[in-house]
Amino acid sequence: RKEVEQDPGPFNVPEGATVAFNCTYSNSASQSFFWYRQDCRKEPKLLMSVYSSGNEDGRFTAQLNRASQYISLLIRDSKLSDSATYLCVDSGGYNKLIFGAGTRLAVHP
């Protein structure tokens, strides 16, 4: 079983739609998680950290469910510029990030 699993997608949504990605992790001792965004042939960039109480940053909301060992990312009012691959990441103690394979999002007009 992979340490971090994600649905590869692609998720094809129209502009303005709300889309949610889920991610599961295998290490019940893991404490912290991140969502990274990666554009085609570019580097991963931190989108947001995931706090146990859930956190929101503009149109983006991240949630952590420790009991079920999953993390979610909700994007509201999707923009064309949101098209990218979203990477779910277990902090692995911070010095050793554990990446999921990513979920592709394509937002169309």
Add this chain to the structure above:
Amino acid sequence: EAGVTQFPSHSVIEKGQTVTLRCDPISGHDNLYWYRRVMGKEIKFLLHFVKESKQDESGMPNNRFLAERTGGTYSTLKVQPAELEDSGVYFCASSQDVSGLGNTIYFGEGSWLTVV
């Protein structure tokens, strides 16, 4: 402020040759990491430097890979001899501090390696 820079951005070499990848972290970042993504797989950790010391090299695939960070500034990752399965993108990253969710790890744009 300059981000994490990597060189070369692309490299095509023949099986059995040697390639050296270079990474310049963000100035002042003591922590430097190497990750790689091979075709169809997720990004995987290779190793972590704190200044010039290897803190964790558990992700290095085999002894054909050698990473150095002399003087605690830039780092090199040498693959010798390269094999076909080494093809992929090698990301370098850096951070100021490993502790806390507030710590951000910044990635370079990657060095794309193709072994033919």
